[in-house]
Amino acid sequence: MRVTVKLFATLRQERFDIDTFDLAENTTVGDIVTKLGIPRNEVTLIFVNGRHADRTTRLADGDSVALFPPVGGG
Amino acid sequence: MKKLNDFLSKNAQGDLISWQAQIQAAEEFGLSLHDVEKAILTLNLLPARYQRNRQTISTADQLKLFESKVAVIGCGGLGGYIIEELSRLGVGTIKAIDPDVFEEHNLNRQVLCRVSNLGKSKARAAEVRVHEINPAVKVIPIKDAFSRQNGLKLLEGINIVADALDNVPTRIDLARICEFLEIPLVHGTIGGWYGQVTTQWPGEGTIQKIYRDCAETKGVERTLGNPAFTPAVIASLEVAEICKALLDQGTSLRQRMLFINMLDMEIDEIQIC
Known part of the structure; x- marks a missing residue:
């Protein structure tokens, strides 16, 4: 299945803004985060097709995943 | 009161009351400038300082802002600009909360921080600054x-x-308390080139949803720091949200968050449901 991944803010550094991947059925968001080598604590906001999701969310063909790092300063 | 009202009506130019007349009224009638401002707005007159607000904020709305009480939690990067803008806008009461004193590394972005007040209380600096402006x-x-x-x-x-x-755990505590008290909470946060803004309305639990998978105290700002422009942008968006909420106007960032990337100049809207 084909899944589009969009990265935001610091997650883009040395990676990409947006890319498409061929993935095995039943792949989860967590699998993608691992595949991209993003440390666990660097992704805290996850969206699949614009809906709030989490690492355990299973992906389907044509899905679009958006990953954001935490921002906490003031 | 009648004497004060007569004085104000007599000193109005059109419907504007000059700052000088406001001061004179306070002195003559033994009132605070705050009390005189209330009397001016109640008469449907406008302190002249707000005349450029006019096409955006009516005199009746200016009175609503004056009667509003806004708490600003943190008087650093974001809080400094928020307090500055709220006081120029004419919000009548501002509670400025911060335990810290200014340090040299605040000078790059915190509008309340000056060489002359290093080592001094940030909350107190807010009071001094507002007194200078309004x-x-x-x-x-x-x-x-x-x-x-x-x-x-x-x-x-x-x-x-x-x-x-400036940290996630206190922000979650704040969000819970605002939920309990049924007070809207305008959320803003910054890190490096990035920032985000949303408004949590009672019962929506927006902030907890945003940070539910965040076990850390800090975000990207831990490594990126914060430059001068990021707090100014995010603080201004927060004040616009506050102004609209107080006046019940426009469309709030309700259950949606703006994520702002000033490095690539992108603004994304995210649904937080």
Whole structure:
């Protein structure tokens, strides 16, 4: 299945803004985060097709995943 | 009161009352500038300082802002600009909460921080600054850290809260307390080139949803720091949200968050449901 991944803010550094991947059925968001080598604590906001999701969310063909790092300063 | 009203009506130019007349009224009738401002607006007159607000904010709305009480939690990067803008806007009462004193590394971005007040209280600096800009605005400086223990008391009587905190756990405590008190909370946060803004309305639990998978105290700002422009942008968006909420106008960032990337100049809207 084909899944589009969009990265935001610091997650883009040395990676990409947006890319498409061929993935095995039943792949989860967590699998993608691992595949991209993003440390666990660097992704805290996850969206699949614009809906709030989490690492355990299973992906389907044509899905679009958006990953954001935490921002906490003031 | 009648004498004050007569004085104000007599000194109005059109419907504007000059700052000088406002001061004179306070002196003559033994009132605070805050009290005189209330009398001016109640007469449907406008302190001349607000005349450029006019096409955006009517005199009746200016009175609503004047009667509003806004708590700003944190008087650093975001909080400094928020307090500056709220006082120029004419919000009548601002509670400025921050336990810290200014340090040299605040000078790059914190508008309240000056060489002359290094080592001094940030909350107190907010009071000093507002007094320089708009002495009719009441500032309640609190040199203490917002916490689960004192939160309920600190937010008593407050209409809306501005999140200008610098860490995630206190922000979650603040969001919970705002939920409990049914007070809207305008959330803003920054890190490096990036920032985000949303408004949590009672019952929506927006902030907890945003940070539900965040076990860290800090975000990207831990490594990126914060440059001068990021707090100014995010603080201004927060103040626009506060102004609209107080006046019940426009469309709030309700259950949606703006994520702003100033490095690539992108603004994304995210649904937080």
